[in-house]
Amino acid sequence: MSTPLDHAFVRAAAHAADRTAAPLAARPDEEPAGVPHRGLARRVKTLVAAYRSPESALHGSGRAVAAATTQLRALRAVQTASGLFAGGDNVQSPPDSAFTVNDVCDAHVLAAGAGPELSEVTAALARIADAATGSLLTGGVHTPNHRWELCAALARLHRSFPDDRLLDRAEEWLDEGVDIDAEGLYSERSPVYASHVTNPSLLLLADVLDRPDLLHAVERNLAATLDLIRPDGTVETVHSRRQDQYGPFLLAPYLPHYRLLAVRTGRGDFARAARLAAAGGVDDPDLLAQTLLTPDLCRALPDPEPRTPPRDRYLATAGLAHRASAAAHTVLYGGSDVPEHRRIRSGLACNPTFLRLFAGDAVLDAVRLARGFFDLGPFRAADMHRLADTRYRLTQTLTAAYYQPLPKGERRDDGVYRLADDGRFSAAMAFADRPRDEVSHTTRVEADLRDDGADLRIDISGPPVPWALELTFRPGGVPVGAVPIDDGRWCLTAGAMTYRAGDDEIRVEVATVAGEPLAGPDRSDVLRYDPGQDHTVVGGTDATTGNRVYLGGLGPHTLTVALSARRPAPVG
Structure with a gap:
């Protein structure tokens, strides 16, 4: 017995597409201005x-056809002699052009099956695809996900215009192996690129190339993502190595992938995620095309499988732990790339947030620890160890050096030494040739994730340096029991405070185990966040925004x- 169709979902997808298409069809001859090639396609x-x-x-x-013709004319105008498209900061980019070619090829499949009314559109799409083929056959990439986007374009080109060279080139990329780790995370650890690039590309490749292993990779990634879904409808990004690591990312772009695999595998947990992804409505105008190209998306979802709290998950490869209960969702993170690479860089996991707590409307978005040690920036754990089921230890040791005179054999009469890092x-100091005296500073955080939150023990050892623990709460609540410093900033010197948002609240209790009394509101020089010189040397920052509460002092210190979380209704 075949699965019935989900007519409500298909109608919602059509309405989303119409919100984009109808204004264009209303002015079918209006030439687009300033629209990038990907937007045109x-x-x-x-x-x-x-x-x-x-x-x-x-x-x-017919107005839709006329509008498509106008957009195609604009698209052809930005296709260069190489077949690649102009625009963007990635100049003559095969992968950026692959995004456009993927849509061109999908549009070609849809247009070719529509009859003579779309024959001119079909021919124009074929010409654009043909012009791009040579460059995509030989072009390179510069990020992990680009490989799969480019492979998908090659496979789509082959689907419409069969050419064994396209398959051979796709297999050359695929022979590198999909960059998915033991936990089911792709190497970039990015929800944005997983949902927008890697998963849809691998799903297409699995279908066109008959590669069930690629389908399995997507299923593994979606299974891992289940434990990254937060109560506010976002997917955790703190561990990402891409641009999304500093902001929230909605679950909605995962909708077609969870939906498709729920239908094909019968997985109730994926059906539940698909429903969550659509809870805010269906807004993606591309979903309609996807339902036409992949009819399984139109089938009704299997029954959703409820998730019974409490739940714990530790993604060791990313240094990410979470505990979800009826009262709270707590996230602990110790997987930064900065301690190993000693730099802030695109492509590295740099976010210094090490804990987040969701309690209904009361949300602690970020806990960070700044230290005034040689301006080396906030605490980012170099090691994360699981001590017990819900207990973890995060550790980072920073080291800086003072350099001694060069040995006699390394000294130069002209005083000119190589510039070194x-x-x-x-500096032009030939550091590697000099004896060095090192100064070290160690921060250790032990965390016990409870059903209602977390217990932290923070040890700051080494020479006396100022430090500040920053708790950034999501706007919409009021700190009660903390002392105001200035607009949007408070401090806590001892005892407890509560952050209240509606009927929900997060209580913070602090106790000093060893060290001087904590700093008061007059010590704004201590009670502040310092992003470190990698940011400040260029006038930048990665500081949070929101209602910020500080604890701080002059180390060494040990505090708890x-x-x-305190709330009348469960998180769900």
Whole structure:
């Protein structure tokens, strides 16, 4: 017995497409201005899908065809002699052009099956695809996910215009192996690139190339992502190595992937995630085209499988732990790349947030620890160890050096020495040739993740340096029991405070085990966040925004911090 269709989902996808396509069809001859090539191709694909879909208000509309023709003309105008597209900071980029070619090829499949009314659109799409083929056959990439986007473009080109060279080149990339780790995370650890690039590319490749192993990789990634879904409908990003590591990312872009695999595998946990992804409505205009190209998306979901708290998950490869209960979701992170690479760099996991806590409307978005040690920046754990089921230890030791005179054999009469980097700064000092006296500073955080929050024990050892623990709460609540410093900033010197948002609250209790009394509100020189010289040398920062509460002092120190969620209704 076949699975019934989900007509409500298909209608929602059509309405989302119409919100983009209808204004274009209303002015079909209006030339687009300032629209990048990827946007132009997506417009064409959406217009053709709307023309094809009986659920769309533009079904069979000649104005949709005319608008698609106008957008295609603009797209062809930005295709260079190489077949690649102009625009963006990645100049003559095969992978950036692959994004566009993927939409061009999908639009070609839809248009080719629509009859003579779309014959000119079909021919124009074929010309654009043909012009790009040579450069995609030989072009390179510069990020991990680009390989799979480029492979998907090669496979789509082969689907419409069979050519064994396209398959051979795709297999050459695929022979490197999909960059998925033992926990099911891709190497970039990025929800943005997993949902927008890697997963859809691998799903397409699995279908076109008959590669079930690629489908299995996507299933593993989606299974891992289940434990990264937060109560506010976002996916955890603190561990990401890409741009999304500093901001929230909604679950919605995962909708077609969870939906497709839920239908094909019968997994109730994926069905639940698909429903969550659509809880805020279906807004992606591309979903309509996807339903036409992959009819399984239109089938009804299996029954969702509830997730019974409490749940614990430790993703060792990313240094990410979480505990979810009816009262709270707590996230602990110790997987930064900065301690190993000793730099802030695109492509590295740099976010210094090491704990987050969700308690309904009361949300502790970030806990960070700044130290005034040679301006080397905030605490980022170099090691994370699981001590017991819900207990972890995060550790980082920072080392800086003072350099002695060069040995006699290394000294130069002209006083000119090579410019070198000692990991903290650069100077014409030939650092590697000099004896060095090292100064070290160690920070250790032990965390016990409870059903209602977390107990922290923080040890700051080494020479006396100022430090500040920053707790950034999401706006919308009020700190009660903390002492104001200035606008948006408070401090806690002892005892407890509560952050209240509606009926929900997070209680913070602090106790000093060893060290001087904590700093008061008059010590703004201590009670502040310092991003470190990698940011400040260029006038930048990675500071949070929100309601910030500080604990701080002059180390060494040992203190305990208890974070407890109190709320009348469960997280769910």
